[in-house]
Amino acid sequence: MSEKPEHFIDENGIRLDGRRVDEIRPMKIEIGVLSRADGSCYLEWGNNKILAAVYGPRELHPRRLQRPNEAFVRYRYNMAAFSVEDRIRPGPSRRSTEISKVSGEAFEPVIMIQYYPGAVIDVMTEVLQADAGTRTAAINAATLALADAGIPMKGLVAACAVGKVDGQLVLDLNKPEDNYGDADLPIAMTQDGEITLLQMDGHLTPEEFKAALEMAKKGCEQIFEIQREALMSRYGDIEVVPVAEKEEKDSEESVDVLEEQGEKVENLDEEELTDEEIVEPEAESDSEDSEESTTNAETEEDEGEKDEQ
Numbered sequence: 286m287s288e289k290p291e292h293f294i295d296e297n298g299i300r301l302d303g304r305r306v307d308e309i310r311p312m313k314i315e316i317g318v319l320s321r322a323d324g325s326c327y328l329e330w331g332n333n334k335i336l337a338a339v340y341g342p343r344e345l346h347p348r349r350l351q352r353p354n355e356a357f358v359r360y361r362y363n364m365a366a367f368s369v370e371d372r373i374r375p376g377p378s379r380r381s382t383e384i385s386k387v388s389g390e391a392f393e394p395v396i397m398i399q400y401y402p403g404a405v406i407d408v409m410t411e412v413l414q415a416d417a418g419t420r421t422a423a424i425n426a427a428t429l430a431l432a433d434a435g436i437p438m439k440g441l442v443a444a445c446a447v448g449k450v451d452g453q454l455v456l457d458l459n460k461p462e463d464n465y466g467d468a469d470l471p472i473a474m475t476q477d478g479e480i481t482l483l484q485m486d487g488h489l490t491p492e493e494f495k496a497a498l499e500m501a502k503k504g505c506e507q508i509f510e511i512q513r514e515a516l517m518s519r520y521g522d523i524e525v526v527p528v529a530e531k532e533e534k535d536s537e538e539s540v541d542v543l544e545e546q547g548e549k550v551e552n553l554d555e556e557e558l559t560d561e562e563i564v565e566p567e568a569e570s571d572s573e574d575s576e577e578s579t580t581n582a583e584t585e586e587d588e589g590e591k592d593e594q
């Protein structure tokens with residue numbers, strides 16, 4: 286690890302990497318880079334390199350983990366063994382488990398999980414090269430992979446960190462600022478400014494904390510613009526339909542479809558409410574079908590465990 290620098294900011298207000306205190310590192314984005322994922326994004330932010338992939342929505346196994354009224358967003362943050370100076374032991378760690386949990390929660394207010402009951406949406410983020418700010422970089426990549434997968438969202442999520450060095454607040458910490466600074470405050474927010482992730486290391490006064498939130502907000506606004514441009518260059522002119530209007534339109538359309546296909550829908554309802562679907566899990570082993578689904582569930586679970594190892 287490099288030595289602690291004597292100063293992080295020079296007399297002209299310029300940081301060690303040439304940025305001003307309120308400037309983010311250059312960000313480069315490519316959407317749709319993985320052909321077998323439903324959505325994907327490769328993002329470089331300074332020297333961070335992140336790959337995000339989205340699979341789903343698809344049926345969640347084992348079934349006992351299904352949520353009857355909404356989809357389960359399963360977020361994974363992982364650092365590749367070769368992503369840091371000292372090789373990391375492969376597999377989940379306390380740190381990656383915590384980051385996965387809070388990062389997944391950062392998407393809760395935007396993903397319209399109510400459209401996919403019983404389903405899982407897997408969001409997998411891989412840090413290929415780490416240089417401070419990887420959890421925020423992964424969130425920025427994940428939101429674009431979700432959009433690329435066509436997951437209905439009320440808006441995007443952006444994330445960046447604010448820290449404190451030489452007694453001053455700085456936006457988007459670089460490695461020496463992260464390692465030796467006095468505070469590190471990663472924040473994620475929606476386009477409405479709702480904070481969906483907030484963690485903190487170190488110390489800030491209440492005034493500094495308030496100012497840090499403002500700084501993070503400005504950083505996220507810049508990132509939203511970069512994300513929007515990346516989506517526009519991938520998908521051209523997107524017709525932006527406000528959510529309320531979209532829901533109204535969708536429900537009008539579904540009424541038309543229901544009227545046209547009344548009989549079909551009735552049949553589907555009957556099919557969906559077969560005994561198999563409503564038996565209690567304990568009773569399932571009595572039926573052949575459910576035995577099969579238990580086997581599938583176990584297989585999936587085993588596979589999951591293997592993946593983890």
Ligand code: UDP
Nearest residue numbers: 369370371373415416417418419420421463
């Ligand atoms: N880091 C490392 N080994 C680890 C964890 C982190 O070398 O096991 C480095 C990596 O460059 C990372 C930085 O330390 O970006 C800061 O880590 P932190 O836990 O603050 O998370 P991040 O800022 O990446 O979200």
